Amino acid sequence: MKFMETGIDGLFVTEQEPFTDERGAFARTFCAREFAEHGLETQFVQHSRSMSKRKGTLRGLHFQRPPDGEVKLVSCVSGAIWDVAVDLRSGSQSYGHWRAFELSAENGRQFYIPAGFAHGFQSLTDHAVTHYLISCAYAPGSANGIRFDDSDIGITWPRPVTAISEKDLSWPRLCDSDPADAAQSAQPVF
Template sequence: MQFTPLKIEGAWAIAPVRIEDERGWFSRLFCEEEFAEHGLETRFVQHSASFSRVNGTLRGMHYQKEPHSETKLVSCVQGRIWDVIIDLRPDSPSYLDWLSLELSAEEGTQFYIPRGCAHGFQTLMDDVIVHYLISEFHAPDAAGGIRFDDPVVGIDWPNPPTVISSKDLSWPFLSQERRNFETAGFFEF
């Protein structure tokens, strides 16, 4: 695996090293030793997947509040996505910055997302499957989100969303919910 640190501290692009022969290819997707050597999470208690039928589907921007914040290892196992994180850690030099990676089943790169970041993605084709390794158990009472089009963050999505859930449309803007975000332990203005 090739580990490339990204501009948001703790975020990594992890590309597979594929061994090819007449049958196709083989690659490792996770190795506890290699992850530990890079100071990355090695315990993932949940493995989840999502399927999106329509090109342009937008999911996000989601996070879990402390003490349930989670590290995620995200890969696209069918199709292509534009994957995005927002750094919500007030003590981080990249606080409220966002970062995107295009992930595809063809390329196989994974996005390592550190604790304290909101996560979301937009599909770039129909019939997309995304796989997640997650370091913490889902805690419904700790679930939170930020509007995908929050002007404070200013994410430049590749396309207008074609499908987005009512829940994702109901997430607050940072400027409207300052107190709630500060209570969640993520935001300082």
């Protein structure tokens, strides 16, 4: 596996190094030893999956408040998504900064998102299936979010939004949120 830094401390993109032959291909998507060697989480107690029917569907930006902050390893196993993480760690030099990467079944990339980040994505294809390895069980009382279109953050979404939940439309802007809410968090996207 290749681990690529993103310019924000703790955020990584991983790429597979597939072995191919006449049968097809084989690649590791997770190795506890290699993740530990990079100082990354190795215990994922929850695995989740979402399917977005239409391209342009937007989910996020979600996180869980402490003490239920989550580390996520996100991949797209069918279709393609534009996956986004926003640094919400208090005291971070990159607070409020974001990074985004295309994840697809074809490119096999995964996005490693530590606790303390909001996470969301937009489907680039119809029937995009997203898979998450999550370090902490979902805690409904800790669920929180920020606006996907917060102008202070300035995320560039690649498509017009075709579907979004009422809940995701109701999140506050980052400047209207309590920074302590996100100090060590990130929530599964539904």
